């Protein structure tokens with residue numbers, strides 16, 4: 001009894017039980033291919049189709065394994081002729097699937113040599129374009145298909161033909177696109193299970209799968225991975241529509257999924273011997289590895305360039321620059337690296353931008369929306385500002401693409417680095433009509449006369465994964481740089497404040513202890529000194545004296561020469577007296593034109609001597625604009641054990657008044 005499953009006729013397929021003892025189903029051509037002499041209606045066992053020894057070997061080699069380690073070759077002798085076959089077996093659920101293909105006499109040794117040479121060349125390729133070019137040429141030389149193309153998928157699963165080798169009558173496809181609908185998910189999944197799909201002849205009559213006596217209910221699933229499965233009728237029609245009869249395709253698996261497919265097409269039926277097919281698979285596998293390596297290197301170089309562009313981690317520590325200066329210095333490099341026409345640094349308290357950027361109002365709105373809708377640390381981007389829900393309502397003329405990177409400034413605040421790209425109108429050539437196309441135009445004059453042409457507007461160039469990664473790196477460095485700058489600014493402020501505080505303290509000290517006019521000690525300070533001296537005198541009996549003096553007829557000086565000159569007299573006198581004192585004696589202004597000299601370690605005679613010396617000194621004062629002699633009257637009080645500051649000053653004051661009454665310009669000693 002036949003199942004609904006059909007197979008391609010270029011080989012035979014057997015379905016065995018898990019023990020490989022029982023034949024459950026077989027392709028209708030299995031008997032004619034393997035045992036032309038045997039009547040299929042006879043006993044149906046693996047041994048009668050494969051021979052006892054071979055079926056035993058399959059059973060032994062598959063024992064405990066999912067699939068055979070490699071194909072088994074064997075020879076069949078029939079009616080005086082001998083024919084070579086290749087067998088491959090693998091498990092599926094409770095069954096074992098055996099695929100048998102005839103081996104044509106192609107010199108395997110020559111093939112290995114050719115393949116090795118091509119492999120070496122692929123391994124040396126340094127550019128993606130060269131690599132793919134070598135790959136399609138190598139495959140075309142091996143299989144002889146009319147057209148060998150590499151179709152690369154974009155992020156929307158549209159395919160673009162990026163390399164091609166032509167050898168026959170089919171039309172070239174290089175540069176054309178295939179819509180994502182041509183690669184439905186089921187098709188992509190099947191490439192994940194089985195990376196090679198061979199259709200030797202689309203027109204070939206498919207061979208039915210027949211149930212053996214035991215019956216076999218789940219044939220569909222079992223042959224899903226089989227090389228021999230017949231193409232679905234939709235696939236058949238698709239290939240026919242492209243004028244293709246023979247097809248071989250091999251998946252190129254990238255690190256994040258299907259990178260692309262190598263597609264070999266021929267206008268006529270095109271058998272591909274198993275050895276050639278395996279060689280092609282090896283070449284594609286090798287080229288894919290090389291491709292990934294080249295791309296990884298390219299991405300690493302790009303990331304390094306972005307890192308270098310900032311390179312400020314170190315520089316920053318020596319000479320931190322503010323966000324504005326940073327952007328001004330780096331913008332040109334960044335715009336080139338990110339192929340953008342505007343860059344903006346949005347900080348909570350300022351916005352810095354270079355190039356074509358939206359108005360600040362629109363950016364504030366965008367930042368607000370991003371902060372709500374995009375709380376993660378990763379970058380956010382769009383290449384279609386007018387269509388993206390976050391930007392559609394914002395006034396952002398000149399922009400089609402935005403890449404925004406959050407910069408964590410603190411736990412609750414983020415800054416944003418944003419790059420802007422303009423619209424990039426692009427003409428896409430579709431090999432098949434894409435379902436997304438709104439206004440297809442069939443361009444008859446074009447050499448790709450069968451291609452559908454689509455004008456893409458309103459979109460910017462796409463933001464590549466590596467660009468988004470690089471932007472993240474940049475964002476991290478920038479966050480560091482801004483933080484370093486803020487810290488250095490804060491330190492500067494702190495230093496300035498510390499200095500201002502020290503100055504203020506010094507001023508305060510000056511005000512608290514010094515007379516602002518004469519710069520000698522003020523009354524408060526001299527009182528402190530007298531008090532300290534009294535303590536010392538009481539404790540150690542060290543004698544000291546107070547000399548209280550007052551300028552004679554000072555009112556007259558003021559009245560005659562004016563207050564300013566009066567001030568000059570006070571200042572000159574104070575300086576002169578202070579300069580003449582011992583280091584341990586102190587001069588202070590007691591009030592108005594009265595001064596006190598605190599003479600430490602002084603007995604009466606020394607104190608009187610000092611008073612006389614000062615009195616004389618004052619008479620020698622020369623003050624500009626004053627044409628009379630300045631004199632002072634001095635009252636001297638020498639410490640007595642019962643003295644307080646008050647009594648000493650009072651006594652000195654009395655003595656001074658005595659001197660005034662005695663005719664001025666004299667020294668009197670207090671009793």
Ligand SMILES: Nc1nc2c(ncn2[C@@H]2O[C@H](COP(=O)(O)OP(=O)(O)OP(=O)(O)O)[C@@H](O)[C@H]2O)c(=O)[nH]1
Nearest residue numbers: 550551552553554555556558563566567592593660
């Ligand atoms: N220019 C100036 N004058 C001052 C200052 N402090 C006090 N005076 C003046 O000093 C004068 C003191 O005058 P009086 O107390 O009458 O004493 P006198 O004129 O010096 O006379 P005798 O002390 O009796 O010799 C007053 O006119 C005050 O205004 C000051 O800082 N600058």
